[in-house]
Amino acid sequence: xxxxxxxxxxxxxxxxxxxxxxxxxxxxxxxxxxxxxxxxxxxxxxxxxxxxxxxxxxxxxxxxxxxxxxxxxxxxxxxxxxxxxxxxxxxxxxxxxxxxxxxxxxxxxxxxxxxxxxxxxxxxxxxxxxxxxxxxxxxxxxxxxxxxxxxxxxxxxxxxxxxxxxxxxxxxxxxxxxxxxxxxxxxxxxxxxxxxxxxxxxxxxxxxxxxxxxxxxxxxxxxxxxxxxxxx
Amino acid sequence: xxxxxxxxxxxxxxxxxxxxxxxxxxxxxxxxxxxxxxxxxxxxxxxxxxxxxxxxxxxxxxxxxxxxxxxxxxxxxxxxxxxxxxxxxxxxxxxxxxxxxxxxxxxxxxxxxxxxxxxxxxxxxxxxxxxxxxxxxxxxxxxxxxxxxxxxxxxxxxxxxxxxxxxxxxxxxxxxxxxxxxxxxxxxxxxxxxxxxxxxxxxxxxxxxxxxxxxxxxxxxxxxxxxxxxxxxxxxx
Numbered sequence: 001x002x003x004x005x006x007x008x009x010x011x012x013x014x015x016x017x018x019x020x021x022x023x024x025x026x027x028x029x030x031x032x033x034x035x036x037x038x039x040x041x042x043x044x045x046x047x048x049x050x051x052x053x054x055x056x057x058x059x060x061x062x063x064x065x066x067x068x069x070x071x072x073x074x075x076x077x078x079x080x081x082x083x084x085x086x087x088x089x090x091x092x093x094x095x096x097x098x099x100x101x102x103x104x105x106x107x108x109x110x111x112x113x114x115x116x117x118x119x120x121x122x123x124x125x126x127x128x129x130x131x132x133x134x135x136x137x138x139x140x141x142x143x144x145x146x147x148x149x150x151x152x153x154x155x156x157x158x159x160x161x162x163x164x165x166x167x168x169x170x171x172x173x174x175x176x177x178x179x180x181x182x183x184x185x186x187x188x189x190x191x192x193x194x195x196x197x198x199x200x201x202x203x204x205x206x207x208x209x210x211x212x213x214x215x216x217x218x219x220x221x222x223x224x225x226x227x228x229x230x231x232x
Numbered sequence: 233x234x235x236x237x238x239x240x241x242x243x244x245x246x247x248x249x250x251x252x253x254x255x256x257x258x259x260x261x262x263x264x265x266x267x268x269x270x271x272x273x274x275x276x277x278x279x280x281x282x283x284x285x286x287x288x289x290x291x292x293x294x295x296x297x298x299x300x301x302x303x304x305x306x307x308x309x310x311x312x313x314x315x316x317x318x319x320x321x322x323x324x325x326x327x328x329x330x331x332x333x334x335x336x337x338x339x340x341x342x343x344x345x346x347x348x349x350x351x352x353x354x355x356x357x358x359x360x361x362x363x364x365x366x367x368x369x370x371x372x373x374x375x376x377x378x379x380x381x382x383x384x385x386x387x388x389x390x391x392x393x394x395x396x397x398x399x400x401x402x403x404x405x406x407x408x409x410x411x412x413x414x415x416x417x418x419x420x421x422x423x424x425x426x427x428x429x430x431x432x433x434x435x436x437x438x439x440x441x442x443x444x445x446x447x448x449x450x451x452x453x454x455x456x457x458x459x460x461x462x463x464x465x466x467x468x469x
Contacts, residue, residue, distance in 0.1 A: 047335060048259040049405050064261065065392070065404040071260045071313075082404055084411035084439075085259075086343045089336030093356060123320050124332055125312025126362065131336035134356045162360050 001193045002174035007222030008142050010035040012101055012172050015140075016042050022099040023047065023092065023132055025115075026070050028142040029101040045097050047128040049088045052080025069128065092128070093135035100136040102129065104143045104168075106158045109205035111168040111180040113141065114160035126163075133164035145173035145202050152204040154178070154185070174224065175199050177216065184208060189216045192223060236398045236442070237427060238449040241271035244421040248277040248386060251304075255342060255382075255417050256284040256294060257389035257410035263402065265390040265423040267451040269293045272388075279304045283342070283384060285335065285409060287311035287319035298322055307382070309335035332362060339412055341382035346415025346444070351380040387417035391440065394424035395431075398445030399438045407439060414440045421447040 003011065009031035016022055016036060023045045024030055033055065036042045044053040046068040053068060054075035062073035076082075091097050106114040116129045133139055146152055154171065171178040176199045177189040187207045190199050196209045238244055245268060248254070254272075258264030273296050280303050287308055288294025297303055299318035306328060311319055322328040333341070334356050344352055353376035357363040367378040389410040391400035400422050402410065414420050422440070427450040 046405075048262075048408050063404060065263075065406050067260050067262055067405060069259075076404075082407065084407040085335070085339035085409050086412050089339055093336055093354065121312070123312040123316075123323055124330075125308075125310040126332055126334050127310040128335040130334040130360065130362065131356045134358070135336070165359050 001223040001225065002145070002191050003216070003218060004174070004222050004224045006031055006035075007218050007224070008172050008174055010222055011177065011216060011218060012140055012142055013037070015170070016040070016099060018042070020098045021045055021051070021091070021096065022101065023097050023136065025100070025102040025129070025132070027103040029103060030070065032101050032142075045088075045091060046074070047085075047088050047092065047132075049083045049085060050074070050076070050080065051083075051091070052077045054080070089128070089131055089135075092131050095135060095137055097132075097136050099138045099140060100132040101140045101142060102132060104141040104153065104171075106160050107141055107143075107154050107168050107171055107180075108158045109154075109156055109180075109185050111166040112158050113139065113163045113168050114158040115141075116163045117161045119160065129163050133167045138169050139167045140170045140172065141168050142172045145175040145199070152202055155204040175202060178207065179210070186210045187213050189214055191216055192218070235396045236446060236448050237396050238421070238447050241268045241423065241449055241451065242275070244268050244388070244423070244447055244449050245272045245275045245277075247419065248272060248275060248280075250277050251279045251281075252277060252386060253281040253384040254283065255384045255387040255409075255413040256282055257387070257408065257413045259285050259405070259408040262404065263390050263406040263408050263410045264293065265388045265421075266293050268388045268421060268423050268449070269297065273297055273300060273302075276302075278302045281305040281307065283307040283338075283382060283413075285309050285338070286313055287316040289315050295319065298328065301327065303328055305329040305331065307331040307333060307338070309333055309338050334362060337379050338382075339409060341379050342409065342416045343412040344379075345381035345383040346412055349381055351378055353378055382416065384413075384417040385419065387413040387420045388423070389414050389420065389440070390423045392424065393426045393428050393433055394422050394445075394448040394450075395428055395433060395442070396448070397430055398422070398440075398442035398448055399430075399433050400424065400440035400445065400448075401433045401437050402439050411440055414444045419447075420445050421449065423449055423451050425453060426450065
């Protein structure tokens, strides 16, 4: 059974190491902060000038001067700091933010990422997506494995405008965890009830199966009956 | 005695001329000089080039200025937020020009202008359509794009506290684009919640130094802005 959106976020959170500095994109990535194990210290960065961001503010406790990059009211954790945009993007471009978790429309076998411009979109907007994709060493992508029309999103070559070439290191979908390596894509885990062959059948680019490739270990609450429909 | 204070936002925007380039601070509501924007809307200057992260909300703030057809060109990173109907409408009709810039590049182009630099090379955007036509150079084995400094005639910023010398202090996530923008325009005006006596902002807490700021105007926060904390609801703008 494929993972829910929260399931994908949970699986990513399991892989964020202690002491990592993490920027979360909009959509499924936003959910990641809720699933970091309690005993692990991970610092969340928001490109509008926050390091050490906590959970969303509870209704009635919003601070009007404190939002995240998605314009949601947030909180700060002890040890947090606030700063201006040049400082924030020094953290990103300078490689100090260690992990970026981003949504994607397409990822190519060589790690090319397309996530900033959708087909048929009337007004373009890039925000901080390119700075993150170019600047952060560990770009982790979360997305549904296929589009809501059933087309693979992991492709031989991106058809949409690129956010950055060769930047993606790991792909987390509702069906699989895949590493991008110089030798191509390597399937590390598949969702419960699926198989390496089933994942390949939904993936345009060729997958090599890692030695020790296994079924994902996620709580049953994170399993969906159907593939996750919503794109994000 | 140096006194950079103004009594009203009308005075703050009085000098804005047709065709001016304006740096507009803020990211979302925090740090957005909303009252100066309202005054600018009444002031009437047109054919403006506005530099801002987004394209404003509905038909108020920057959205209002665009709605009124006063903005000829927008230089922004994320003008595509679904709530930005005024911009979308004019953009789709070809009535407003858009220069789309990655957010970090936008901030750094403004910073470069304020720091007296001609521009800089950045890896961001290399090999993508946003680097089309731009000079590139391979530095330390990596392709980088030349981005030019972004100067302006005016900068309108918002801070939490300010003094008559132009020193500014920001709360929480208000600093965003305001800090670099305050350094990069010929005439800089700050809208502040509170005008305080000189010395009230401790030297370590001055985030924008008075040397960068021409005028300071104290405003009462928009009522919708305050409701958030008292009633726990989202602001309208």
